[in-house]
Amino acid sequence: MLSYWEQQSFHKYDHIIIGAGIVGLSTAIELRVKYPGSRVLVLERGLLPTGASTKNAGFACMGSVTELLADLRHMSEDEVVALFERRKRGLELLRDRLGDDNIGYAATGSHELISKQEEYALDKIDYLNSLLKPVTGQDAFRRVDEKLTDLGFAQAHITALIENTCEGALHTGMMMRSLVDYAMQQGIEIKTGVEVVSYEEDADGVTVYTGSGIDFKCDTLCICTNAFTKSLLPEADVVPGRGQILITKPISGLKLKGIFHFNEGYYYFREIDGRILIGGGRNEDMQGEATDELTVTDTIQNKLEEKLREIIIPNTPFEVDMRWAGIMAFGDTKQPVIQQFSEHVFGAFRMGGMGVAIGSLAGKELVALIN
Numbered sequence: 001m002l003s004y005w006e007q008q009s010f011h012k013y014d015h016i017i018i019g020a021g022i023v024g025l026s027t028a029i030e031l032r033v034k035y036p037g038s039r040v041l042v043l044e045r046g047l048l049p050t051g052a053s054t055k056n057a058g059f060a061c062m063g064s065v066t067e068l069l070a071d072l073r074h075m076s077e078d079e080v081v082a083l084f085e086r087r088k089r090g091l092e093l094l095r096d097r098l099g100d101d102n103i104g105y106a107a108t109g110s111h112e113l114i115s116k117q118e119e120y121a122l123d124k125i126d127y128l129n130s131l132l133k134p135v136t137g138q139d140a141f142r143r144v145d146e147k148l149t150d151l152g153f154a155q156a157h158i159t160a161l162i163e164n165t166c167e168g169a170l171h172t173g174m175m176m177r178s179l180v181d182y183a184m185q186q187g188i189e190i191k192t193g194v195e196v197v198s199y200e201e202d203a204d205g206v207t208v209y210t211g212s213g214i215d216f217k218c219d220t221l222c223i224c225t226n227a228f229t230k231s232l233l234p235e236a237d238v239v240p241g242r243g244q245i246l247i248t249k250p251i252s253g254l255k256l257k258g259i260f261h262f263n264e265g266y267y268y269f270r271e272i273d274g275r276i277l278i279g280g281g282r283n284e285d286m287q288g289e290a291t292d293e294l295t296v297t298d299t300i301q302n303k304l305e306e307k308l309r310e311i312i313i314p315n316t317p318f319e320v321d322m323r324w325a326g327i328m329a330f331g332d333t334k335q336p337v338i339q340q341f342s343e344h345v346f347g348a349f350r351m352g353g354m355g356v357a358i359g360s361l362a363g364k365e366l367v368a369l370i371n
């Protein structure tokens with residue numbers, strides 16, 4: 001039951017966004033840019049964002065050689081190049097908006113570890129460089145096997161190394177903290193701990209019902225709930241995909257710097273604060289990891305430890321400090337869904353493993369659909 005005052009001042013908004021991940025917050029910011037002075041509210045079910053945006057590895061990734069080659073088996077060259085470009089533009093937007101110092105961004109480049117079975121990819125480097133050149137303006141990839149010895153990877157498993165000059169790393173916590181602060185400075189209201197359970201649309205707009213029993217009204221509703229979208233849009237083509245991570249305690253004498261991928265991007269690791277963060281391995285148990293449960297499993301965590309022990313830092317003892325999981329969203333294609341669903345309802349979701357790079361642009365593209 002609302003009071004007269006609450007009804008007058010807290011109930012009606014121009015725009016409501018569901019989900020306070022990178023896409024929801026970017027959408028809210030873009031709405032304030034397009035409609036200055038409009039009332040914008042973000043509703044988030046967790047006390048913190050509770051999906052992927054505060055759980056990820058912080059790779060500003062455009063795609064590794066084996067990942068892009070895998071994409072080319074399902075997508076046309078034009079689609080692959082266009083997606084690469086959107087990731088690049090999304091990252092530029094994020095960096096311009098928040099500033100590199102505030103998101104801990106470093107243009108480290110990245111490296112892909114190539115195993116004996118993946119050596120076919122080495123012959124495709126020139127092809128990918130010329131395919132992507134209109135977007136990158138330079139060669140994105142080059143072979144740098146000479147670095148292998150210094151980096152100390154197990155040479156029984158890794159026979160070549162490819163550098164990607166387009167990628168970088170950021171500090172996920174700093175990035176999301178800065179994005180929340182920036183949104184609030186723009187006058188955007190963010191209410192956390194509020195789960196949206198349903199909504200109803202009529203000619204005047206949308207009524208949004210929450211688990212707290214209080215409802216809100218708005219002219220436009222933007223659904224930015226990524227892996228959790230089906231509860232609000234049952235027809236959406238979205239399948240959850242859990243991503244698991246572990247981080248070691250500081251390792252003395254650690255030589256690794258920067259960010260690394262292997263196995264078509266299914267595994268990734270980086271140095272941070274003298275530790276190694278490693279994640280991925282979803283391909284080891286695709287069915288089990290097609291879940292939205294925010295828990296870790298022995299199967300995947302053991303695989304992550306095994307990769308550390310056998311490939312990344314063989315002969316170097318390490319202790320695991322923390323383990324966690326986040327939930328990504330996938331679908332029939334790798335393209336994000338950015339769409340108008342009805343007169344007043346819009347959605348941007350299904351960011352796969354690339355939301356850090358593309359998420360800011362997804363917000364911009366969604367708001368471009370709203371009149």
Ligand SMILES: Cc1cc2nc3c(=O)[nH]c(=O)nc-3n(C[C@H](O)[C@H](O)[C@H](O)COP(=O)(O)OP(=O)(O)OC[C@H]3O[C@@H](n4cnc5c(N)ncnc54)[C@H](O)[C@@H]3O)c2cc1C
Nearest residue numbers: 019021023045050051052053056059196243326354355356
């Ligand atoms: C382990 C892991 C590692 C990753 N590493 C990288 C990486 O290195 N680089 C990269 O580019 N991408 C990476 N990703 C993917 C990236 O994090 C995501 O693509 C991106 O964060 C998606 O952002 P989003 O805003 O769409 O979704 P989310 O961050 O999931 O936000 C959706 C929000 O909606 C909220 N919500 C859902 N339902 C409701 C409801 N009914 N009511 C209210 N709120 C609701 C959720 O709580 C959540 O906070 C990784 C993901 C994971 C899990």
